[in-house]
Amino acid sequence: MKKQWWKESVVYQIYPRSFMDSNGDGIGDIQGIISKLDYLQELGIDVVWLSPVYDSPNDDNGYDISDYRNIMHEFGSMADWEEMLGEMHKRGIKLVMDLVVNHSSDEHAWFIESRKSKENVYREYYIWREGKDGKEPNNWESVFSGSAWKYDDQTGEYYLHLFSQKQPDLNWENPQLRSEIYDMMKFWLDKGIDGFRMDVINFISKVPGLPDAPNPEGKPYASGHDYFMNGPRIHEFLQEMNEKVLSRYDAMTVGEMPGVTPEEAELYTGNDRNELNMVFQFEHMDVDSGAGGKWDVIPFDLPKLKEILTKWQTGLHGKGWNSLYWNNHDQPRVVSRFGNDSEYRVESAKMLGTLLHMMQGTPYIYQGEELGMTNVRFESIDDYQDIETLNMFKEKVQEGKAPEDIMASIYTKGRDNARTPMQWNATENAGFTAGTPWLQVNPNYKAINAEAAMKDPQSIFHFYKQLIELRKMNPIIPYGSFELLHGDHPTLYAYIRRYEGEELLVVGNVSNETGLFEAPEDVKINEEEKRILISNYGVEKMESAQRFELKPWEVRVYKYPAN
Template sequence: MKKTWWKDSTVYQIYPRSFNDSNGDGIGDINGIIEKLDYLKDLGIDVIWLSPVYKSPNDDNGYDISDYKKIMDEFGTMEDWERLLDEMHQRGLKLIMDLVVNHSSDEHPWFQESRKSKDNPYRDYFIWRPGKDGAEPNNWESCFSGSAWQYDEATGEYYLHLFSKKQPDLNWENPKLREEVYDMMKFWLDKGIDGFRMDVINFISKVPGLPEAHNPSGKTYAWGGDYFMNGPRIHEYMQEMNKEVLSHYDVMTVGEMPGVDTEEAALYTADERDELNMVFQFEHVDLDAGPGGKWDLKPLELKDLKATFTKWQKGLEGKGWNSLYLNNHDQPRMVSRFGNDKEYRVESAKMLATFLHMMQGTPYVYQGEEIGMTNVQFETIEEYQDIETLNMYHEKVIDGGEDPGQVMESIYVKGRDNARTPIQWDDSENAGFTEGTPWLKVNPNYKEINAKQAVEDPVSVYHYYKKLIQLRKENEIIVYGSYDLILEDHPQIYAYTRTLGDEKLVVILNFSGDRPVFEMPEHVAYEAHELLINNYEVDDQEQIQSIELKPYEARVYRLK
């Protein structure tokens, strides 16, 4: 297997609005990130993925870009950003930027021109269609609820927006548009960045003719459509982007791709195809969604988690590369979702980190994850900021008459603001995030859960992450070894081996608050064992043929 720096790396995602505020306006900023670089370097991070910092009206917190070559005023200046890059590179940290080119903002000059007239030179930079029988051009729905079409009176036509109506979709069929995107990518790469995370990049090729969508419910949810995910020209576009731009730089690329399966992911990430290095797939974060989609809650079954991760580990083995994540700016906090954020918060946060960092692939740490931050429960809908959450609440409660209490329960579990509450740096007011009023309320548990406490406590979640990241740097088997599931049918234990040449590791994880017994399968042969990492006190000489595990216990052994 080809060895590269981005396979060996651990990535840390910064959502700048919530990271650290340096000027007291309640909004995290670039200088605030610079203040915390030593903290990240100490953690052992190699790469920082910075969520969008471009000029934006902030309809979707920066994922609606009005100028791809300018920095948002709230975050600072281009000089601040250049200093951030310089300070990172001085510390041996790499920077990957967010590339958001499925859509722009409706305030982008391209769109302002596009809506002026049907023969404007920029008209074809976006996807415009006349209405059909006095209604929208087709029945597609936006990922953020409602129709994916917005009527524009100036020219009497509709434009497509798979997200907010302020996020019109770009028309990738237009070669001029693609050239503009490639020029913009070179602009940032020539400044010295180390790669891109590409927002919903597999949405850029739509099915020609934009046909009516058909599915059993009679509705099309964007996350399930065959009409704009992995479309007919997507691999052509990815290979063109690689040829025109990416191949000229030593960079890391990861594409966010809802609806991708292992076969498709292998096409996107195979070395010889010259497309991308990795994809973010969504299968494991859809396991606790019922037939009604994300907000339709259902309990997570461990057998489903095992089947999904095993499918991806084996499906890309020797063919492509996995990105490993359990939370990000769009997903709830992992310890609240997959662990126990009450009596076993510390233990389950460490167990989940072990689960992820011991797999084959590049691990991603989302800000605050390394101190075990949890979901939040605000009392009223007015305290939430996320457009997806607010649109859903309006559709279900205001328009649909559903029980607000039940809808709030879904928001507590799945809302994107769970991940966006400000980082809890210390136990001072506003968790040390800002001297002003935070743009989104701080989680009230910051007195107990904060980075200052975690750094000072040698057995904290933070120090456990530090050790995991260091182990990965010291043991090639953790990065490159093959993965094999054991105890497939055990309802509470997730265990797997990693193998590289003559080396073997066994990873033992209790996903429950009970005390199940781990029995080593007969086919896993060994004469001696060495404990690499553990989240409870363990006697290193203890026999491991049969182990009664404590709640949310994690152990990793090297077998000899």
């Protein structure tokens, strides 16, 4: 397996709006990020993935871009951004920017021109269609609810928006558009950035003719996923992007790809494919979603989670590359989701972090994860800001669902769980801002904050710091093979990693009860030479690694030479 810097790196995602505010307007900004770079250096991270800071009307918190080459004034100026890049590089931290090119904002100059007339040179930069029988061109549903089409009076046609109405989809069939995007990518790479995280990049190729999607339940709109996810020209587009741009730089690339399988991921990330380095898959993020999708919350099923992650660990080993994550700006806080965020918050956060960081792939830490930040429960829907959440609430109320039942889903899965401001200290607004924060701070900030964590050697922060150091010191962690143990066990998560004559045994107890681990017959642990690499409770050196009892939410990693 080829060794590469991005395989051995740990990435930290910054959601700039919520990270640190330097000027008291309640919105995180670039100078705020600069002020906290020493903190990131102390944690030991190698790469920052920065969510969008480009010009945007903020309909979808910056994922609706009106100017790809300028910085949003709320976040600062290009001079601030250049200072930030320099300060990151000075500390040995690389910068990966968000690339959002499935859609732009409807306030982008291209779209303003595009909607003027059917003959406008920018018309073909977007996907315009005539209506069908007085209705939308097809029955596709937007990811954010409702129709994926919006009628425009100016030319009497509809444009496609797979997300918000203010996020019209770009037409990748148009070579001129693609050329403009590649030029924009070079603009940022030439400024010195180290790569791109590509937003819903597997949506850019749509099935020709944009046919209706099957709609067996007769809903107003149907999921068109099979017509715009992993579409017919996707590999051609990514190979062209690689040839024209990415191959000319030492850049790290990760594609956000809902609905991708390990077999497809191998095509996207294979060593000889000349597309991307790795993908974000979502399969493990749907483990607690029922038939009704994300908001249809079902109980957490550990054997199912193990099955999914094992499929990815073994499916891409030696063929492609995994991204490892529990959290991001679109996902709830993992300690509240799969852990115990009250009595065993610290133990379960450490355990979940270990299970992820000991796997093969590039780990991503989302801001506040290293502190064990939790989900939030705002009293009223009026306290929420996220467009997906607000649209869903409105739709479900219209369908006659009880508001308290809808709120229960939001408390579990809403995107604002991840977006509450970063908890820096115990002062007002958690030290995030001197003003009024754009989104309320989680009330538990007095107990859970960075200042307290850094002072406490037993904190989640220091534990994550250790996890990051271990990856740098042990090639078995990025490069070893993976074997799941006790796949059907309802509460134990155990696996073995193997590489060049060494083995790691990783065992976590995903429960509030004690649990017993017994190594299978064919697994022989070298008891004489074993050592504990990391654990979240004290472990007796003499204790056997073949069979041991685990406390609630305990995790242990043993390292030993293979027998």
